[in-house]
Amino acid sequence: MPRRFNKAVHTELARSLAREVKAFVDEMIIPYESLLARTDEQSLRMQADLMDKARSAGLCGLFYPLSHGGKINSLEDYMIVTEQEGRTEFSQAIFASHSALDAHMLLESGNKEIHRRFLEPMVNGDAVPSYGMTEPGHSGSRPSLIATIAHLSGGNWHINGRKWFISNADRATFMTVLARSGGKDMALNHALSMIIVPTDLPGFKIERQLNMMGHSYGQGEVSFTDVQVPEHYLLGACGSGLDLMDRRLGLGRLLRSMNWVGLAQRCMDLMGARIHSIRGKFSRLAEKQLVRQHIFNTYLAIVSACELIRIAARGIDAQNPDEVAINVAKMAASRALCTASDCAMQLHGAEGLTDLTPLYGISRIARTSRIMDGNDESLISSVGRRLIYRYQQQAVYAFD
Numbered sequence: 180m181p182r183r184f185n186k187a188v189h190t191e192l193a194r195s196l197a198r199e200v201k202a203f204v205d206e207m208i209i210p211y212e213s214l215l216a217r218t219d220e221q222s223l224r225m226q227a228d229l230m231d232k233a234r235s236a237g238l239c240g241l242f243y244p245l246s247h248g249g250k251i252n253s254l255e256d257y258m259i260v261t262e263q264e265g266r267t268e269f270s271q272a273i274f275a276s277h278s279a280l281d282a283h284m285l286l287e288s289g290n291k292e293i294h295r296r297f298l299e300p301m302v303n304g305d306a307v308p309s310y311g312m313t314e315p316g317h318s319g320s321r322p323s324l325i326a327t328i329a330h331l332s333g334g335n336w337h338i339n340g341r342k343w344f345i346s347n348a349d350r351a352t353f354m355t356v357l358a359r360s361g362g363k364d365m366a367l368n369h370a371l372s373m374i375i376v377p378t379d380l381p382g383f384k385i386e387r388q389l390n391m392m393g394h395s396y397g398q399g400e401v402s403f404t405d406v407q408v409p410e411h412y413l414l415g416a417c418g419s420g421l422d423l424m425d426r427r428l429g430l431g432r433l434l435r436s437m438n439w440v441g442l443a444q445r446c447m448d449l450m451g452a453r454i455h456s457i458r459g460k461f462s463r464l465a466e467k468q469l470v471r472q473h474i475f476n477t478y479l480a481i482v483s484a485c486e487l488i489r490i491a492a493r494g495i496d497a498q499n500p501d502e503v504a505i506n507v508a509k510m511a512a513s514r515a516l517c518t519a520s521d522c523a524m525q526l527h528g529a530e531g532l533t534d535l536t537p538l539y540g541i542s543r544i545a546r547t548s549r550i551m552d553g554n555d556e557s558l559i560s561s562v563g564r565r566l567i568y569r570y571q572q573q574a575v576y577a578f579d
Contacts, residue, residue, distance in 0.1 A: 193256035265441020281308035309351035311342035329358035348399025371420030436512035446519035473522035480515035513548040
């Protein structure tokens with residue numbers, strides 16, 4: 180995970196990179212969003228071309244480890260960059276920011292062979308990662324229900340089971356799989372392991388693509404039928420899967436939350452443009468109290484989410500992650516995006532329901548944000564339980 184850093188140096192660097200990313204998004208991506216939203220060959224060629232241009236401009240993998248091409252070592256500083264990346268839903272693939280989490284996990288918990296075989300090709304743009312945790316019929320937030328089995332035999336891991344809602348399932352070259360490596364009578368914190376599985380092995384099968392709200396986000400369901408990988412493809416120690424999962428979830432939730440805030444900011448920009456457009460002036464939108472309320476509610480949600488994300492990011496930068504801070508920040512970012520997209524669609528009227536604006540696509544992402552990376556109900560229950568326990572131990576709620 181990110182280490183301590185010289186804030187005076189890195190903050191200015193982050194600001195400079197944020198400006199470059201914003202210019203790239205505004206000039207190179209946003210004008211072509213309607214084309215990128217399609218799934219045909221022309222769309223794929225456009226995305227590949229933009230990825231090449233972003234890499235040539237030095238804007239790919241900005242939050243990769245510094246040893247592997249990254250430029251920012253502080254999650255708090257990366258926040259102002261990924262907000263600009265997040266202003267379009269197509270940025271994660273184009274800037275390779277979707278693989279930053281895997282880069283940190285592979286570097287810290289992988290051996291030299293994993294670094295050579297998976298990490299280095301990934302940061303060079305020659306490999307695509309995916310992550311298999313959630314299983315059909317089970318809640319993704321309940322690791323005790325993991326049924327995918329991995330057992331050692333003859334120097335290989337033999338893996339059997341199913342995973343679904345796998346991002347990049349349609350194009351991943353390898354998957355980090357959370358599997359049960361210990362018996363059901365073993366304590367959960369020693370029973371799970373993470374194993375790297377190349378997707379071209381016999382027994383690995385993409386069962387189906389999963390559309391969400393009528394749109395493909397590259398999610399899929401996969402099966403493992405006696406898939407065999409070398410013993411040294413184990414990530415971390417055997418039985419450390421639960422700890423690795425918690426670390427991955429924390430950083431992953433913040434990275435995704437930062438992107439959501441970027442999308443929320445884009446919605447507010449669209450609202451401002453609408454209000455000050457010829458149509459908006461004719462309708463005197465700026466003088467209507469409910470329009471002002473939409474702007475106020477959106478602004479309040481965004482700035483609140485930003486500060487909560489910043490607090491949680493500081494904890495990770497200091498290598499002292501706070502699960503409560505992370506989960507609250509995730510929910511605040513989700514709510515900010517839901518508020519912003521809904522208010523923006525209201526101001527755009529029927530036009531906001533069409534593909535004439537990016538709002539319909541953003542609204543789909545907003546709705547999924549309340550479920551993906553931990554649904555609202557699970558996170559509220561978890562945070563509430565921890566807050567009650569804290570008061571029992573301290574007899575006061577500390578807000579420092």
